[in-house]
Amino acid sequence: MALETWLGFLLASTAILILPGPTVLLVLSIALSQGRRVALATGAGAVLGGFVTFSATLGGLGAVVLGSAALFTVLKWVGVAYLVWLGLRLILSAPKASLALPAAGGVDLRRGFAHGVAVTALNPKSIAFFIAFVPQFLDPMRSYLTQASVMVPSYVTLAVINVLGYTLLADTLRMRLLRPSVLPWIARMGGISLIGMGMLTATVSRVGP
Numbered sequence: 018m019a020l021e022t023w024l025g026f027l028l029a030s031t032a033i034l035i036l037p038g039p040t041v042l043l044v045l046s047i048a049l050s051q052g053r054r055v056a057l058a059t060g061a062g063a064v065l066g067g068f069v070t071f072s073a074t075l076g077g078l079g080a081v082v083l084g085s086a087a088l089f090t091v092l093k094w095v096g097v098a099y100l101v102w103l104g105l106r107l108i109l110s111a112p113k114a115s116l117a118l119p120a121a122g123g124v125d126l127r128r129g130f131a132h133g134v135a136v137t138a139l140n141p142k143s144i145a146f147f148i149a150f151v152p153q154f155l156d157p158m159r160s161y162l163t164q165a166s167v168m169v170p171s172y173v174t175l176a177v178i179n180v181l182g183y184t185l186l187a188d189t190l191r192m193r194l195l196r197p198s199v200l201p202w203i204a205r206m207g208g209i210s211l212i213g214m215g216m217l218t219a220t221v222s223r224v225g226p
Contacts, residue, residue: 048187060180062133074147096139100215107208
């Protein structure tokens with residue numbers, strides 16, 4: 018991969034990762050309502066989910082999903098249901114949100130990690146995006162495998178930095194600026210945002226026959 022192409026890929030990926038989506042909203046919501054440790058676990062899961070989705074897209078699985086109306090629809094509605102379920106769970110756990118460690122009804126590290134993986138991997142919009150986005154930076158005259166081996170770790174590294182940045186920012190806000198009485202409302206707003214993102218995901222259409 019040529020240096021200028023790689024730099025262009027890094028710049029475009031950074032701009033995309035910074036934009037709020039299901040993953041960013043999930044990490045922000047959990048960081049504000051549950052704390053840094055759970056948010057970092059959720060972010061780690063989201064990075065793994067992104068790695069799997071990106072790798073699968075480069076491997077051709079994304080084209081299979083977009084090529085099958087039934088498979089795309091199933092994946093889309095599973096993703097929608099999961100986001101709505103997560104949003105409702107966050108809203109219901111809002112009264113337990115505090116500056117202390119998460120209560121028993123909150124999200125623990127293992128669940129946070131699993132939620133991060135699922136939200137990213139079950140998002141058909143990510144698959145559609147990668148299929149449209151990645152080919153712009155692929156040189157047909159160069160080895161596909163070599164280019165993929167550069168793009169995947171580059172994207173994952175940027176995703177890690179992005180998750181860390183959002184988590185630390187939200188945790189700083191949580192610890193220094195928010196009063197304990199505000200945290201339940203932050204959790205509720207995060208839950209509503211996730212439900213809204215689920216509804217938005219429901220409008221995603223498959224491109225093609």
